[in-house]
Amino acid sequence: MMSPTLVRRIIKPAVFIACLLPLLWLVARAFEIGGGLGANPVEKIQDTLGQWGLRFLVITLAITPLRDWLNAPWLIMLRRMLGLFAFTYVLLHFLTWLLLDQGLYWSGILEDIAKRPFITIGFTALVLLIPLAITSTNKMMRRLGKRWKKLHRLIYPISLLAVWHYYWQVKADVREPLIYASIVAVLLGWRLWKTRRASTRAASQSAALARDA
Amino acid sequence: MLIKRPRPGDSARIQASEITPESAYVSRRELLGAALALGIGAAGMGFSLRADAATTPLKFSRNARLSLQEEPNSYEDITTYNNFYEFGTGKGDPVANSGKFKPTPWSVKVSGEAEITGTFTLEDVLKGHALEERVYRLRCVEAWSMVIPWIGIPLAAVLKRFKPTSNARYVAFETVHRPAEMPGQRSNVLKWPYVEGLRIDEAMHPLTILAVGLYGKTLPNQNGAPLRLIVPWKYGFKGIKSIVGIRFTEREPPTSWNISAPDEYGFYANVNPTVDHPRWSQARERQIGAGFLSARVPTQMFNGYEKEVAQLYRGMDLRRYY
Ligand code: HEM
Numbered sequence A: 001m002m003s004p005t006l007v008r009r010i011i012k013p014a015v016f017i018a019c020l021l022p023l024l025w026l027v028a029r030a031f032e033i034g035g036g037l038g039a040n041p042v043e044k045i046q047d048t049l050g051q052w053g054l055r056f057l058v059i060t061l062a063i064t065p066l067r068d069w070l071n072a073p074w075l076i077m078l079r080r081m082l083g084l085f086a087f088t089y090v091l092l093h094f095l096t097w098l099l100l101d102q103g104l105y106w107s108g109i110l111e112d113i114a115k116r117p118f119i120t121i122g123f124t125a126l127v128l129l130i131p132l133a134i135t136s137t138n139k140m141m142r143r144l145g146k147r148w149k150k151l152h153r154l155i156y157p158i159s160l161l162a163v164w165h166y167y168w169q170v171k172a173d174v175r176e177p178l179i180y181a182s183i184v185a186v187l188l189g190w191r192l193w194k195t196r197r198a199s200t201r202a203a204s205q206s207a208a209l210a211r212d213a
Numbered sequence B: 001m002l003i004k005r006p007r008p009g010d011s012a013r014i015q016a017s018e019i020t021p022e023s024a025y026v027s028r029r030e031l032l033g034a035a036l037a038l039g040i041g042a043a044g045m046g047f048s049l050r051a052d053a054a055t056t057p058l059k060f061s062r063n064a065r066l067s068l069q070e071e072p073n074s075y076e077d078i079t080t081y082n083n084f085y086e087f088g089t090g091k092g093d094p095v096a097n098s099g100k101f102k103p104t105p106w107s108v109k110v111s112g113e114a115e116i117t118g119t120f121t122l123e124d125v126l127k128g129h130a131l132e133e134r135v136y137r138l139r140c141v142e143a144w145s146m147v148i149p150w151i152g153i154p155l156a157a158v159l160k161r162f163k164p165t166s167n168a169r170y171v172a173f174e175t176v177h178r179p180a181e182m183p184g185q186r187s188n189v190l191k192w193p194y195v196e197g198l199r200i201d202e203a204m205h206p207l208t209i210l211a212v213g214l215y216g217k218t219l220p221n222q223n224g225a226p227l228r229l230i231v232p233w234k235y236g237f238k239g240i241k242s243i244v245g246i247r248f249t250e251r252e253p254p255t256s257w258n259i260s261a262p263d264e265y266g267f268y269a270n271v272n273p274t275v276d277h278p279r280w281s282q283a284r285e286r287q288i289g290a291g292f293l294s295a296r297v298p299t300q301m302f303n304g305y306e307k308e309v310a311q312l313y314r315g316m317d318l319r320r321y322y
Helices: A004-030 A041-070 A073-101 A104-115 A118-136 A138-146 A146-152 A153-168 A176-213 B011-020 B022-036 B040-054 B075-080 B091-095 B122-126 B155-161 B256-260 B306-311
Strands: B109-113 B118-121 B130-139 B144-154 B168-173 B195-199 B207-216 B227-229 B241-247 B284-287
Touching: A004 A073, A041 A073, A041 A153, A041 B040, A041 B168, A073 A118, A073 A153, A104 A118, A118 A146, A118 A153, A146 B168, B022 B075, B075 B144, B109 B130, B130 B155, B130 B227, B144 B155, B155 B207
Parallel strands: B109 B241, B144 B284
Antiparallel strands: B109 B118, B130 B144, B144 B207, B168 B195, B168 B241, B207 B227
């Protein structure tokens, strides 16, 4: 069994550093360490950050099911940190677009957000992530109580929007977006199945109670 | 003469190699690369070396009148950042996956509405034509651009030799279909073989060329060896690569991207900053090689060839015929 101290002292810091590696890789490459960023560095930076944003979203979403499947309750101790990494990478993905790709060309930026469905969807996902990031502290968790859990269910629509954004952005090769879509479908489907089962159980239990009474 | 005009980002690029002696530069990179044990950079170098080994120098003269007065992109950029779905959908896939492709020997089948038809070797197709260098901007439909010194011949000169009949109102082109050598063709991201087409007046326009090389050497596989089309006022996907078929037709021929997404890619595909792709703006483009702190630049109507080609489309609604 994993002791909470072990998780807090060793596993969590190790995962933290691992989560930073894609960012460090980009920074190193930007300084031509271990190779460059290729012919279109802005696209490389933006795509890499978007890819990792999506991966961390999916990983965060996988924590609860994995906890049940592997019977590893300690995994929950990593969940908020992973979610914050998802937010960080998505935010950097957005800032790369805003600063390096669009160069703060506001008329184009506003038009893209309003008119290009794949960008509108990505932007919506980012905006929805903001309250989750803000309420990720212990203090906020305590203050919100039960509502915290409800609020953080926003991660479900956010993951769907993120996959949709990716699917809509590719030109013809939808194989990778479809892989992400299937993973998200399994992770959300499992939750649906679990709540359904829980509510039918509750219903049959109360029916049994009524009969016994 | 090609007049060197610095482009944004050039100064940074030129300085880096001028200040540091090349040997020192390479060894520093190698050391750091090895230290990080990533090895990917080294693999990348292997690919470009292989591409170099497969190309041979060409004899040509520069057509300054029809060339841009802009500094071309580096050979490295032009040969490592490609859209050539026959070798994969990533920009780095063509250089990585085209090593097995054999562009020699090569032949082209000419058919349709012409007096002379049949199968011709590449040498036959090129015989009697002097190779020219044309420095053109390639504007990709994905809103980026590169400046490339192509080596080729005007398409018109080649087509006229086959004596197209008066029924020949269009020209259709076809890419080779070799799934064994082109791994991308083993999946169905597009319908294979790739096909493209031009109206006959577009095909006969002096700016339209069949390219056989770039930077003074034969085309590397990832750039469409051994024979490809270049239509500089159209989006890059019109420039069909590794051509094995030329057919003169009376009706507008089908084109691959139009088959794949008709609402996004039309038959004409003229560069036009005022007609957006449904999913992104075409108003501005990113110049490859300009460095990551430089802004996008405005896209020019017909990629800067408005004076030369606008009359081809007089009276046409370019929103409808995108
Ligand atoms: C939850 C939020 C988001 C996620 C998970 C996400 C993820 C991704 C992914 C995976 C890609 C494909 C990268 C590739 O081709 O390899 C992508 C592309 C893109 N994203 Fe996002 N994104 C998000 C939000 C946004 C926002 C807020 C914007 C801008 C307002 C944005 C703009 C773009 C653009 C412009 C591209 C295309 C880049 C290109 O042309 O290569 N995304 N995103």
